[in-house]
Amino acid sequence: MATKLKIGKCKHCGHPEYAWKKRIISTAVASLCKLVKMYDGQPIHLDVFTAKASDRNFNQLKLWGLVETESGGAQKRSSGLWEPTGFGIMFAKGEIRVMEYVVTKQNEIIRFDPPMITVRQALGKKFNYRVLMGMNRQGRRVDLNQRPLNLAVGPCGDGEHGESYYRDEDGSVSYS
Numbered sequence: 077m078a079t080k081l082k083i084g085k086c087k088h089c090g091h092p093e094y095a096w097k098k099r100i101i102s103t104a105v106a107s108l109c110k111l112v113k114m115y116d117g118q119p120i121h122l123d124v125f126t127a128k129a130s131d132r133n134f135n136q137l138k139l140w141g142l143v144e145t146e147s148g149g150a151q152k153r154s155s156g157l158w159e160p161t162g163f164g165i166m167f168a169k170g171e172i173r174v175m176e177y178v179v180t181k182q183n184e185i186i187r188f189d190p191p192m193i194t195v196r197q198a199l200g201k202k203f204n205y206r207v208l209m210g211m212n213r214q215g216r217r218v219d220l221n222q223r224p225l226n227l228a229v230g231p232c233g234d235g236e237h238g239e240s241y242y243r244d245e246d247g248s249v250s251y252s
């Protein structure tokens with residue numbers, strides 16, 4: 077998940093210095109999409125919006141400035157409450173791109189590495205962007221309380237791309 081990079085030598089003793097290059101994690105981005113979809117200005121607890129039951133990687137998005145959390149004052153313990161930043165909202169909505177990689181050394185950011193990627197590229201093939209964002213094929217929002225009518229395997233037949241069918245307010249059926 078992280079690549080060790082040799083970034084130079086210590087000026088004093090000559091021992092090699094290393095940094096870690098990490099890719100933005102698709103599951104964390106999927107959780108961000110759900111957070112942005114649900115967000116109404118109030119912090120939301122991690123348990124409510126994560127794309128998987130326990131998303132231990134979600135806090136990596138802080139490195140990109142996409143999310144912020146309340147640190148709970150003097151206590152180091154996280155409150156578990158998160159909010160998307162304005163940047164995070166724009167990214168989730170597909171309005172801006174981010175660098176795919178971050179390079180850190182002792183938890184300090186050294187730099188971000190290209191390429192620039194969209195939210196859909198960050199999600200990869202494991203997640204369906206429209207379903208995460210509660211949109212139908214035309215990019216309109218659908219009633220999130222509606223359950224998919226059924227699930228079917230997509231035309232590619234590999235079982236990866238299950239398609240969800242929704243009934244819109246006007247009664248028409250759309251799928252994503």
Ligand SMILES: [Zn+2]
Nearest residue numbers: 086088089090
């Ligand atoms: Zn040294």
